[in-house]
Amino acid sequence: MKYFSILFLVLDALFKRKQQNPEDFRDxxxxxxxxxxKYEPRTYDKFKDRE
Structure with missing residues (x-):
């Protein structure tokens, strides 16, 4: 349960930061x-097909 609360705090902070600076997240x-x-071309191809 302790790890879940830490994860929630991190995600909450990231979400607030995303609201302030959406351009950073695009970068x-x-x-x-x-x-x-560069490092995982096969995985990259699968990801690119999904977009």
């Missing part, structure tokens, strides 16, 4: 996709 998504393309 982070692009960074994540670049890393996925």
């Amino acid at each position: 982070n998504k692009d960074k994540f996709l670049d890393m996925a393309r």
